[in-house]
Amino acid sequence: MNQETQTEKIQALKSNIAKVLVGREEVTDLVLTALIAGGHVLLEDVPGTGKTVMAKSLARSIDAVFGRIQFTPDLLPSDVTGLNYYDQKEGAFTFRKGPVFSNILLADEINRATPRTQSALLECMEERQVTVDGTTYPLESPFFVIATQNPIETAGTFPLPEAQMDRFLMQLSMGLPTVQEECVIMERFLTASPLAELEPVCTADDLIRLGQDCLGVQVHPILIDYIARIVEATRTSAECLSGVSPRGTLALLRAVRAYAMICGRSYVVPEDIKTLAVPVLAHRIVFPAGHAFDRAAERLIEDLLNKTEVPTEEWGK
Structure with missing residues (x-):
């Protein structure tokens, strides 16, 4: 689709979500960026800030299959992926699909499930497929996971391992509204509830085309070098145990192209990289014990951005 149609589709999604969410334009832009880039989002914030409402608003704005999993300690992997059961009428085993067979999946309070159940999402998120009893079932495109977790109430929770954190394109926080917004x-x-009145303004095919168009967004070679230097700085920092992996580098590259499209441009500028560096890279950094719930990773990325020289060119050429 042409750039004008892209802008219309994206603006329609943003306006529809804004009918429910107040003052969350930046978070909405970043969630849509992840959606177009083919990534997944982890929303981490205290209860009541609108994490689930964001996921539901996005799902209602798109004419696609929505699935929801309420993660609990007794949830089994088969409750996520599905299972084979014996159908007496047919006289054979039949596969019953789980909620993961959807286009937009809300994984609510993902850190309340056991690591075994959490790992059931790993293959789905990275390879867009499910393997049950030796048989592989592909997931339909688009497939977007928006997971939520509460960073405060840690009793009875199982922190996500680094391998699963790395599967999320971004980790975001909703934040609290101002007095006027409240x-x-x-x-x-x-x-009334504005959420119940939302109607779809976009189709699954539209999202697939936007994702394909995203590959045509221009990234100047100097900006590719800029991304590489930021990532390298995380690996050589003495403050962390492990820096950003090559998967994180590619994630940032995909994200900045989608964000440029969200902003109505066909090319990436340095400000796109600076905007997305924290939500895309911070959760991929491993620190020594004691940094689980502070902003050490965010502060480190912000410090590295200040120290890394920003290139200046005519990016539209």
Whole structure:
């Protein structure tokens, strides 16, 4: 699709989500960036900040299959992927698909499930397929996981391992509204629920085409070098045990191209990289014990961005 149609589709999604969420334009842009880039998002924040509402608003804005998994300690891997059961009428085993067979999957409170159940999502998120009893079932495109977790209440939770954290393109925080935004929220929900009234403004095919068009966004070779230097700085930093992996480098490259499209451009600029470096890279850095729930990773990325020379060119050429 041409750039004008791309802008119309993206703006329609943003406007639809804004009917429910108040003052979360930046988070909405980043979630849509991950969606177009073919990645997944982890929303980490205290309860009641709108994580689930964001996921539901996005799902209702797209004419696609929505699935939800409420993660609990007793959840089994088969509750996520599906299982084979014996159908007496047919006289054979039949595969019953789990909620992961959807286009948009809400994994609510993902850190409440056991590591064995969490790992059931690994293959789905990275390879877009499910293997059950030796048989592989492909997942339909688009496939987007938006997971939530509460960083405060840690009793009875199982922290996501580095391998699974690396599968998320971004880790985001919703943040709390201002007094003015809170007043708008209350007025908006006085008589009805805007979420229940949302109608789809985009199809699954539209998302697939946007993802394909994203590959045509221009990235100047100097900006590729800029990304590489930022990533290399995380690997040589004395503050962390492990820096960003090559998967993280490619994730940032995909994300900045999609973000440029969100901004209505056909080329990437350095500000795109600086905007996305923290949400894409920070959760991939491994620190010594004691940094589990502070902003050490974010501060490190911000410090490295300040120290890394920003290239200046005519990026539109």
